[in-house]
Amino acid sequence: MFLVLLRRELRLSLRHGSDTLAxxxxxxxxxxxxxxxxxxxxxxxxxxxxxxxxxxxxLAALLPLDRLFGADLEDGSLDHLLLSGLPAAxxxxxxxxxxxxxxxxxxxxxxxxxxxxxxxxxxxxPVLLLGLLxxxxxxxxxxxxxxxxxxxxxxGGVLLPLLVLPLTTPVLIFGVGAADAASGGLAWHPHLxxxxxxxxxxLPLCPLAAGAALRSxxx
Amino acid sequence: xxxxxxxxxxxxxxxxFSGLSFRVAGGGALLLTGPNGSGKSxxxxxxxxxxxxxxxxxxxxxxxxxADLSEHAARVAYLGHLDAVKPGLTVAxxxxxxxxxxxxxxxxxxxxxxxxxxxxxxxxxxGQRRRLALARLALRPAPVWLLDEPTLGLDAASVERFGVMLxxxxxxxxxxxxxxxxxxxLPDAAELALV
Numbered sequence: 001m002f003l004v005l006l007r008r009e010l011r012l013s014l015r016h017g018s019d020t021l022a023x024x025x026x027x028x029x030x031x032x033x034x035x036x037x038x039x040x041x042x043x044x045x046x047x048x049x050x051x052x053x054x055x056x057x058x059l060a061a062l063l064p065l066d067r068l069f070g071a072d073l074e075d076g077s078l079d080h081l082l083l084s085g086l087p088a089a090x091x092x093x094x095x096x097x098x099x100x101x102x103x104x105x106x107x108x109x110x111x112x113x114x115x116x117x118x119x120x121x122x123x124x125x126p127v128l129l130l131g132l133l134x135x136x137x138x139x140x141x142x143x144x145x146x147x148x149x150x151x152x153x154x155x156g157g158v159l160l161p162l163l164v165l166p167l168t169t170p171v172l173i174f175g176v177g178a179a180d181a182a183s184g185g186l187a188w189h190p191h192l193x194x195x196x197x198x199x200x201x202x203l204p205l206c207p208l209a210a211g212a213a214l215r216s217x218x219x
Numbered sequence: 220x221x222x223x224x225x226x227x228x229x230x231x232x233x234x235x236f237s238g239l240s241f242r243v244a245g246g247g248a249l250l251l252t253g254p255n256g257s258g259k260s261x262x263x264x265x266x267x268x269x270x271x272x273x274x275x276x277x278x279x280x281x282x283x284x285x286a287d288l289s290e291h292a293a294r295v296a297y298l299g300h301l302d303a304v305k306p307g308l309t310v311a312x313x314x315x316x317x318x319x320x321x322x323x324x325x326x327x328x329x330x331x332x333x334x335x336x337x338x339x340x341x342x343x344x345x346g347q348r349r350r351l352a353l354a355r356l357a358l359r360p361a362p363v364w365l366l367d368e369p370t371l372g373l374d375a376a377s378v379e380r381f382g383v384m385l386x387x388x389x390x391x392x393x394x395x396x397x398x399x400x401x402x403x404x405l406p407d408a409a410e411l412a413l414v
Contacts, residue, residue, distance in 0.1 A: 008316040075303055079264075080297070080317065083268070085289055087289050219270050
């Protein structure tokens with residue numbers, strides 16, 4: 001049933017492919033603004049590149065979140081999802097997985113050309129991409145919680161970033177920390193280990209929180 | 220047998236009903252009537268397990284029905300006043316999530332939508348969307364059907380086909396609870412008036 005649900009989400013987002021495309025294009029465009037704003041000097045840009053990639057990916061991942069459950073709430077599908085026999089937490093996990101596959105993964109794949117465009121240090125590149133794997137997963141999990149909590153609230157779309165962005169600060173700190181450490185020739189493993197520890201904690205907790213929020217939104 | 224004893228529910232801050240008791244035997248039907256806002260939809264959502272009961276018990280075959288919500292979800296088929304149809308998917312794909320492939324053709328035939336199976340759901344009229352929502356009931360065997368204004372927007376022929384579905388469901392011992400302002404094809408149904 002979990003896989004059936006996941007396949008439904010993927011098929012739906014395939015039919016509305018513009019959502020994924022919009023997130024990736026936003027990512028590329030926002031990152032492309034930085035060389036224009038702070039000048040094309042390679043040393044400055046390369047120094048800032050990991051931070052720019054992370055912040056832009058974070059903002060791009062927020063874009064499709066308000067439709068994650070919003071469409072299902074409006075057309076009544078949410079009731080049927082909750083009555084599908086899956087616990088609400090697993091429904092939320094399926095949604096988070098779908099968000100990662102349709103937004104997180106495309107962002108991860110487009111991060112490499114963007115980082116190259118920003119003249120990132122050659123040593124930092126593999127660590128940046130490696131760190132983005134747990135980071136995008138975390139963004140999907142935190143984002144799912146945020147989307148479920150603001151569900152049904154007036155102006156939920158505005159509330160959502162206010163709720164999710166503070167949660168993602170550790171992702172930003174450790175992700176960028178790892179890439180900076182690598183470009184400085186320092187040990188980058190501890191940062192990534194902390195990032196994966198966060199993921200290990202968020203993987204069971206976020207779906208539970210999102211599931212509880214979904215149940216109360218359906219009431 | 221579905222039995223309710225002293226159910227009460229809140230909608231926001233307002234107590235919509237309290238001390239509600241009824242009993243529906245296997246193969247039986249219960250019509251919920253009452254003015255707008257009397258809590259018919261809330262009662263159906265409560266029985267589905269979507270709204271929490273503030274007081275009282277719901278008993279299915281002698282057991283507390285709402286103790287395990289995942290297990291309870293397999294027992295009920297819920298039809299809300301929204302159709303839950305995704306315009307981007309085809310008619311058949313809309314049912315794909317909720318039932319096995321083999322069941323879909325039969326469910327579409329039951330509501331007379333077979334010729335439209337491969338059409339995108341955004342092309343459907345309001346009545347056809349309602350029929351697609353009705354088809355979902357026939358997808359999997361759930362003993363309790365909870366129907367919120369099931370025939371809204373349906374033509375006479377579709378109501379007649381729906382009557383056949385309801386009769387078949389009740390013949391296998393299924394229970395039907397329906398909230399409605401329109402006459403439904405439910406012979407010898409009991410009536411519960413909410414105030």
